[in-house]
Amino acid sequence: MKDDNFGEWYSEVVVNGEMIEYHDISGCYILRPWAMSIWEVMQTFFDAEIKKMKIKNCYFSLFVSSGVLQKEKDHIEGFAPEVAWMTKAGDSDLEMPIAIRPTSETVMYPYFSERIRELGDLPLRLNQWCNVVRWEFSNPTPFIRSREFLWQEGHTAFATKEEADTEVLDILELYRRIYEEFLAVPVIKGKKSEHEKFAGGLYTTTVEAFVSNTGRGVQGATSHCLGQNFAEMFQINFETEEGEESMVWQNSWAYTTRTIGVMIMVHGDDKGLVMPPKVASVQVIVIPVPYKDANSQGIFDACAATVKSLEEAGIRAEADYRDNYSPGWKYSQWELKGVLLRIEIGPKDLANNQVRAVQRDNSAKIDIPMADLTERVKEMLNNIQQNMFDVAKEKRDACIQVVHTWEQFVEALAQKKMILAPWCDEEKDVKARTKGDMGAAKSLCSPFQQPELPEGTKCFASGKPAKKWTYWGRRY
Amino acid sequence: MKDDNFGEWYSEVVVNGEMIEYHDISGCYILRPWAMSIWEVMQTFFDAEIKKMKIKNCYFSLFVSSGVLQKEKDHIEGFAPEVAWMTKAGDSDLEMPIAIRPTSETVMYPYFSERIRELGDLPLRLNQWCNVVRWEFSNPTPFIRSREFLWQEGHTAFATKEEADTEVLDILELYRRIYEEFLAVPVIKGKKSEHEKFAGGLYTTTVEAFVSNTGRGVQGATSHCLGQNFAEMFQINFETEEGEESMVWQNSWAYTTRTIGVMIMVHGDDKGLVMPPKVASVQVIVIPVPYKDANSQGIFDACAATVKSLEEAGIRAEADYRDNYSPGWKYSQWELKGVLLRIEIGPKDLANNQVRAVQRDNSAKIDIPMADLTERVKEMLNNIQQNMFDVAKEKRDACIQVVHTWEQFVEALAQKKMILAPWCDEEKDVKARTKGDMGAAKSLCSPFQQPELPEGTKCFASGKPAKKWTYWGRRY
Secondary structure (H helix, E strand, O other): OOOOOHHHHHHHHHHHOOOEEEOOOOOOEEEOHHHHHHHHHHHHHHHHHHHHOOOEEOEOOOEEEHHHHOOOHHHHHHHHHHOEEEEEEOOEEEEEEEEEOOOOHHHHHHHHHHHOOEHHHOOEEEEEEEEEEOOOOOOOEOOOEOOEEEEEEEEEEEOOHHHHHHHHHHHHHHHHHHHHHHOOOOOEEEEOOOOOOOOOOOEEEEEEEEEOOOOEEEEEEEEEEEEOHHHHHHOOEEEOOOOOEEEOEEEEEEEEOHHHHHHHHHHOEOOEOOOOOOOOOOOEEEEEOOOOOOOHHHHHHHHHHHHHHHHHOOOOEEEOOOOOOOHHHHHHHHHHOOOOEEEEEOHHHHHHOEEEEEEOOOOOEEEEEHHHHHHHHHHHHHHHHHHHHHHHHHHHHHHEEEOOOHHHHHHHHHOOOEEEEEEOOOOHHHHHHOOOOOOOOEEEEEEOOOOOOOOOOEOOOOOOEOOEEEEEEEEO | OOOOOHHHHHHHHHHHOOOEEEOOOOOOEEEOHHHHHHHHHHHHHHHHHHHHOOOEEOEOOOEEEHHHHOOOHHHHHHHHHHOEEEEEEOOEEEEEEEEEOOOOHHHHHHHHHHHOOEHHHOOEEEEEEEEEEOOOOOOOEOOOEOOEEEEEEEEEEEOOHHHHHHHHHHHHHHHHHHHHHHOOOOOEEEEOOOOOOOOOOOEEEEEEEEEOOOOEEEEEEEEEEEEOHHHHHHOOEEEOOOOOEEEOEEEEEEEEOHHHHHHHHHHOEOOEOOOOOOOOOOOEEEEEOOOOOOOHHHHHHHHHHHHHHHHHOOOOEEEOOOOOOOHHHHHHHHHHOOOOEEEEEOHHHHHHOEEEEEEOOOOOEEEEEHHHHHHHHHHHHHHHHHHHHHHHHHHHHHHEEEOOOHHHHHHHHHOOOEEEEEEOOOOHHHHHHOOOOOOOOEEEEEEOOOOOOOOOOEOOOOOOEOOEEEEEEEEO
16 A cells, blocks of 8 residues: 555556566666656657757767766766776776766767867757666665666757856756646756755756655756856867857756656555556557447447547547456556546447546546547546646645744654755755654755745754755655 | 778768767767757657557666576577676676676566466567667777667567568568668668578568678668577467467567668768758758848848748758858858758849759759749659669669679679679588688578579589579678
């Protein structure tokens, strides 16, 4: 049960819901078609949006030479413990170990340095869809924390900080839309603290989700302004109109297959997965319900006609004709897989030229005349999608707790809250003071939408003057 | 020059044409947007086609444990010398080295074994788009032979050999269409010899291209029937309707970024790349040609209007407004990048409400009234695409030479021909007898379309009775 033992529930639902299969190498997972199709829906959306922004796709190497990897000191410090190394090919040892990309800043920026010479070469805006490897040693969790994962990574360079700043937020808005419009998961947009920002970057913006069952925040996706740190290390310069040498301003941004895990954690229930219609590769499952004496062929034909009508209206529908399973077994199976709208067609429906629509979320059963089919189904799917978001938001909002003092903070943490607190902007202390079995509390983000901070407000942790409101909690 | 020093020409054209940038790790290349967009066009086509066939996308791991990799003996023998090994993560040595996938049979088939139990689980038809690594030590060549490359790999399992056989050919037909309809490269469909087939498979079908400048065949893409070899090793069984345990029949099939290299080799010329319109991300380049006293803004507006009209008609068009380059420089630049149709708009065109269209292939210049723009451009692009294929086919056909004796064979090989010869089906001897600086001759394929083989025809190599006509040549 999700509420009783969340970890066990999650491990089971990702496997039984046909999302994941375990691989024989720990921390690596197989993405089955049911998961992959969600990724593809998001990819289609995001790829089209960035192409509108004139960002172009490319493909860089999986491999990074160790010299290049170590060029940006803070960056390599952040990633070194998790870097996977290739040292051998066939029977031969390599002269120098080669790193497998944990992220591609150091793979791409020698190219940026080579290709950027003058103002006309800017902006340079690239993106790639690929796999990356971070060999983490603790707590592998399907989608949320895996040693290899899929992502897109955008890498861009501009002549001015203003342009870079603007792009950071344009991309963050796309990430918000992926979570809120597609996955029906509410997120908070904000800025990461200095301690939690991307290693080697200037500042990091994030969309933060929250899993109410575990009381943990999740960094949903991040859009970084790298400033000029990498430009300096990799000598990415251009000649200004005045003929002066100037460093570029860079961004990098990424979202990963983690998105799918967040969706499962937020929406799944004791019956299994719950798939927001916008990302489900099957939005409507059509199930024939023949009776022994009834006109089976007529029912099968009606199912096929129903699927055809729905597909022609742009709705992703499928019929389950398997004859070695009962309708009841199929109902459970598709509920487990998270399909939210089921259409049943039996002899009575056939006779009345109607179908029976059953919603997974509230078990509402409605008879729909065939003539109204596509219109009504569209409406139901839209309502389901909106309702999922509303319910998730209500749940998330109920977890948010405003605190002003350390005592309140500790209590809210024990209650698994997403804590909003006035903060002085100095971090390490909080982490140390909350260490324990459940893991330390960390800052999640300082929301862009800041509540009022009255003059004289004190930091919840240090008692010093507070500079901003910041979200805190345990997190994945 | 392409005809004088092909190798040098190729290395330069892939870089200057903005396809490739060299990576600091030898044998690894960066695919720039100009190359990536070709890959994406082919991917969109192929992905939609296999989805119609109910093949589903998934994603398996980059990593293979060494035990699993070695399960199929012939298979591992074929790949072992090129396998890249990961042995270290952070500062820690792994207990057992982990292989980076050179192909995914051994990664996927434990899953097939797990998921296939009964007839209802079949067919199981999966595909993934991913990177693979084969650490070759000789002759890295951009696109054609690189240590990491992108591909799709399909892996399917059926209850019967007939179903598997049918799919092998359905997929091969898609590969033919990629080459002939998209890349305008003629290919020959056929079967690989026993010696050249996929390691561990039953038989391999192929589309073979030919580069007339170098007189070398290229294995364009392959569709393998694996038979039951892997099914036996990985215990992929199902229960038949009669309640008996039976092994599945499997296929695997792939095409790679090599396709792009073949396109460049076949079509490129001394001016640079030549991009078939169907895969070019810019099919028409629009260039303003202002004169000093002329109405520059009017010309720029006309360019923008032209791009808009073309785009609305589904034609991929772009205008090059850069004011620090002359029109002449831009002409060369876009010719180098291989765009085959250029539209120039100058003061006279503006006055006459027309554009001037210039074809890269024959330098034909035509004035097109704006009213006829999209229709005429569509027609020109179609003609260019067809003409590219026709020219390439004529060239390729001129290289095909039928031989009957070893003397004729050696002479044809010296003349860089694609040799069609009656053959006894025993291979090793030919390779050994043709070893030399240029590389040995190998069998390319036995074409499905067999010329008549009169009774008593002798093998060109052994003098034994010939069993079939087979193509031979040096190859990439």
